[in-house]
Amino acid sequence: MSSILKIALKLLVNDRSKFIALLVGITFAVFLMIMMMSMFSGILSRSSSSVYNVGAKIWVMDPAVNNATSSIPMPDYVLSSARSINGVKYAVPIYFGNALVKLKSGAYQAVSVVGLDDATLYGRPELIEGKIEDIYAESAFIVVKDAEFKKLESPAVGTEFEINDHRGLVVGLAKVASGGLFGIPTVYTTYHRAITYIPSMRFTTSYILIEPKHESDIPFIQQQIKKLGYQALTRDQFVRKISDFYTYQTGMGMNVLMMTAISFIVGLSISGQTFYTFILENLERFGALKAIGAKGNELIKMILFQASFTALIGYGLGVGLASALMILAKLRLPSYAAQVTYTNLTFAFFMVLIMAGVSSYIGIRKVLQIQPFDIFRG
Amino acid sequence: MGNVAIKANALVKWFGEGEAKTTAVKSASFEADFGELLYIVGPSGSGKTTLLSMISGILKPNEGSVLVEGKDIWQMKSDDIADLRLHKIGFVFQDYHLFPRLTTVENVAIPLILKKMDWNEALKVGLEYLEIVGLKDKAQLQPVKLSGGEQQRVAIARAIAGKPDILIFDEPTASLDGDTGRKIVEFVKTKILNPERCVIIVTHDSRIYEYADSIMKMEDGNIIAFERNTNAIPYMSHEK
Numbered sequence A: 001m002s003s004i005l006k007i008a009l010k011l012l013v014n015d016r017s018k019f020i021a022l023l024v025g026i027t028f029a030v031f032l033m034i035m036m037m038s039m040f041s042g043i044l045s046r047s048s049s050s051v052y053n054v055g056a057k058i059w060v061m062d063p064a065v066n067n068a069t070s071s072i073p074m075p076d077y078v079l080s081s082a083r084s085i086n087g088v089k090y091a092v093p094i095y096f097g098n099a100l101v102k103l104k105s106g107a108y109q110a111v112s113v114v115g116l117d118d119a120t121l122y123g124r125p126e127l128i129e130g131k132i133e134d135i136y137a138e139s140a141f142i143v144v145k146d147a148e149f150k151k152l153e154s155p156a157v158g159t160e161f162e163i164n165d166h167r168g169l170v171v172g173l174a175k176v177a178s179g180g181l182f183g184i185p186t187v188y189t190t191y192h193r194a195i196t197y198i199p200s201m202r203f204t205t206s207y208i209l210i211e212p213k214h215e216s217d218i219p220f221i222q223q224q225i226k227k228l229g230y231q232a233l234t235r236d237q238f239v240r241k242i243s244d245f246y247t248y249q250t251g252m253g254m255n256v257l258m259m260t261a262i263s264f265i266v267g268l269s270i271s272g273q274t275f276y277t278f279i280l281e282n283l284e285r286f287g288a289l290k291a292i293g294a295k296g297n298e299l300i301k302m303i304l305f306q307a308s309f310t311a312l313i314g315y316g317l318g319v320g321l322a323s324a325l326m327i328l329a330k331l332r333l334p335s336y337a338a339q340v341t342y343t344n345l346t347f348a349f350f351m352v353l354i355m356a357g358v359s360s361y362i363g364i365r366k367v368l369q370i371q372p373f374d375i376f377r378g
Numbered sequence B: 001m002g003n004v005a006i007k008a009n010a011l012v013k014w015f016g017e018g019e020a021k022t023t024a025v026k027s028a029s030f031e032a033d034f035g036e037l038l039y040i041v042g043p044s045g046s047g048k049t050t051l052l053s054m055i056s057g058i059l060k061p062n063e064g065s066v067l068v069e070g071k072d073i074w075q076m077k078s079d080d081i082a083d084l085r086l087h088k089i090g091f092v093f094q095d096y097h098l099f100p101r102l103t104t105v106e107n108v109a110i111p112l113i114l115k116k117m118d119w120n121e122a123l124k125v126g127l128e129y130l131e132i133v134g135l136k137d138k139a140q141l142q143p144v145k146l147s148g149g150e151q152q153r154v155a156i157a158r159a160i161a162g163k164p165d166i167l168i169f170d171e172p173t174a175s176l177d178g179d180t181g182r183k184i185v186e187f188v189k190t191k192i193l194n195p196e197r198c199v200i201i202v203t204h205d206s207r208i209y210e211y212a213d214s215i216m217k218m219e220d221g222n223i224i225a226f227e228r229n230t231n232a233i234p235y236m237s238h239e240k
């Protein structure tokens, strides 16, 4: 480090109380921003959990669908038409619905039911207990062992229960990549059993899952599906659609954005204020440096260094604090939805850079304005 | 006397406009030589600090010119003037302007650091200069822990650490008691001044006049007298 920056560092850090105040401001702002954004990311990723868990490349749906759990059933001809499109390797139906489980204790518990295509079991989860073939057994269900598992009184293979007044039998336990948002347990069964047990409308297919022969066939498939009056989305497009729905149509996104903006403004004002006070209190020092012979750009370097040094440490502390709190929260609340993503980190980093930039800008302007003569006169 | 260190030609400086306009210095011309200790004296508000600032590259005159070692400094670019201040001129400000968050020796090292000297080297040299002013044992203390006279000596060490040709003191003894002030000036005359150096001191402390080689009197923005003091106590420089 150049000696001039070392002086800058000492001027900053040796002013213990002001330095701590600066750090607290930035740390707090980063912490709030990361918390808000992570919570939102967590919610978004969970809102698309079924899309991730099923894993199909292409999803066919009614164009009005905007969120995986509220599907709009499609007539059967869509499936046969899809199967006849060039470039489609296979196309299978999948069922998403809700049912009521009556537990041994007599309590009712809502569950979400995924019905897998009887022929292929496409979209099946990874089992941690039991065999997937057992799903064909009478009344067979596979229960997902996630954060909501306890709500079904933690059943084991062989446990019986009542589901929509039918008998149900647990034949396996599964694990899935991503837990759902709505806090209800998930069970898997076959497509046919699902539509038999759960009252439905005339049409029963929630989505059609398509595996294309080649990636390059996707645009053509999408085009053909569109001609049928339906929509074929790749997994990423579907996830995006769901995220957009939650972000823009539920008010959730707006709220999070506002909270993030507020954290930014709070952080900016605290750190900007404190940094400005710091510069004001050191104005004489900068003036003396100027009088002794420091050039403008050397003073600018010093201030930029002081601001970015504080910003980086504050950023680190903020991220650390937010992560620690999230880890802690997840230990205690298994369904706590928050995840730190690179996008969040990058975004918060840029916000911190802006804070440092604004603070230094005010400081630099002030310092460049001081006349060494005023210092000289005392 | 030796060569001319500073030559001021018809310097004029005013502040404000219209009604509020005050002319702080009205056509000041003088010379200061190397090897000379020049006093500038005069009542408060007579324009001493303003004049000092113009000849040391801190305040641009409205009229006139300043030659430092023959160079017209106010024709130079501001970064070059900053360089001139850094390399040729040492300042001791009226209220010292030491950095309270730095140690004494770090304070002394500042001009060296601005000259891009490496940190450890700068501290080493800084310590040598603290030794010259007799404060080597206070090197690691913060300036607030020192007495007024000691702080003044730190400020002097900082001013001379960069080996300036010209040293400028603005009322160095104003906030010191008589004895301490006298010791400081004696120190400057006997240890700091040498044939390659010019020292200019602004003061209205008449008790220390006996050290001056020349005394320049100012009043109301004018230089009203310039006297050589042939009885001045001579310098005996021990500084390399």
Ligand SMILES: Nc1ncnc2c1ncn2[C@@H]1O[C@H](COP(=O)(O)OP(=O)(O)O)[C@@H](O)[C@H]1O
Binding pocket: A377, B015, B016, B022, B023, B024, B042, B043, B044, B045, B046, B047, B048, B049, B050, B051
């Ligand atoms: N920045 C300034 N703005 C307005 N007036 C000033 C300024 N600096 C100095 N003056 C005026 O110029 C005159 C000389 O000031 P100064 O050089 O500080 O005197 P001295 O150092 O002899 O006490 C005073 O009348 C003072 O009020």
Ligand SMILES: [Mg+2]
Binding pocket: A377, B048, B049, B050, B170
């Ligand atoms: Mg003055």
